[in-house]
Amino acid sequence: MTKPVFRFAPSPNGRLHLGHAYSALLNADFARRFDGRLLLRIEDIDTTRCRPEFEAAIYEDLAWLGLQWEEPVRRQSEHFDDCRAAFRILKGRGVVYPCFCSRKEIAEAVAFREAETGKSWPRDPDGAPLYPGTCRHLPVGDIERRIASGEPHAWRLDGAALKRQLPGSHGYSRFDHNGREERVVADPWRWGDAVIVRKDTPTSYHLSVVVDDALQGVTHVVRGQDLEAATDLHVLLQTLLGLPTPLYHHHGLVRDPEGDKLAKSCQSQSLAELREAGASPRDIRQRLGF
Ligand code: GLU
Secondary structure, rough: OOOEEEOOOOOOOOOHHHHHHHHHHHHHEEEEEOEEEEEEHHHHHHHHOOOOHHHHHHHHHHHHHHHOOOOOOOOOOHHHHHHHHHHHHHHOOOOOOOOOOOHHHHHHHHHHHHHHHHOOOEEOOOOOOOOOOOOOOOOOOHHHHHHHOOOOOOEEEOHHHHHHOOOOEEEEEOOOOEEEEEEEEOOHHHOOEEEOOOOOOOOOHHHHHHHHHOOOOOEEEEHHHHHHHHHHHHHHHHOOOOOOOOEEEEEEEOOOOOEEEEOHHHHHHHHHHHOOOOOHHHHHHHHHHO
């Protein structure tokens, strides 16, 4: 029998904090208890925010915590071609369209609709307004001309085309600490026409995570509840690309004393700072309940 494959997939855009430590330790704990393998993946598609020193710090912090992972570590930025290949499949299926809108233009279009209807415009699970569809039906000639002239564009999933191609329900199985599995209904449509290839990189978080989990043979995804809604979209992409759907476990988030989610952007205390203040790996494990 093949062993279960787990992965911890941090982005090197800041120092790791207790929330990352929890996710990494939980993956390692599951891998040990399920007699599985543990992989590490560096999610560095955002080449403007990811930095080599943060990547080096990830290895340092995880080794300090006592974690071991298999080599080589997959770096997403070295595998854009795999995402390009997946994107070509989506394009071939006719379920994507280019979008030339800036964030500002989308915000303006949404504000206009809200003023016109007096109703608030629907948001995706991350709180961003659903795409109002400005570029959904541009004439082919216009699209070709704008792309040929080098106008920056993202690619979006075409929700209407997807619903026609994949009618019916979508879902996945989640597993708990005892390995019990339970079926979950997924609602990918709540993401609207999600961006699947960004303007600044040949992929997106959603596309690369799905492609890489499949290429690395990941069978069990353990990640925070903040990514639970994204799984709904990932399941849809797996179906479209003919990839297997792993089992999922979305864990609770480590919160600060005010109850807010820890985040690199809010200067949450990093593992390095805790270490410098005298904390031992054992203290961290205990604090996180391991
Ligand atoms: N790279 C993501 C993060 O650091 C995690 C992605 C995932 O586990 O699917 O939040």
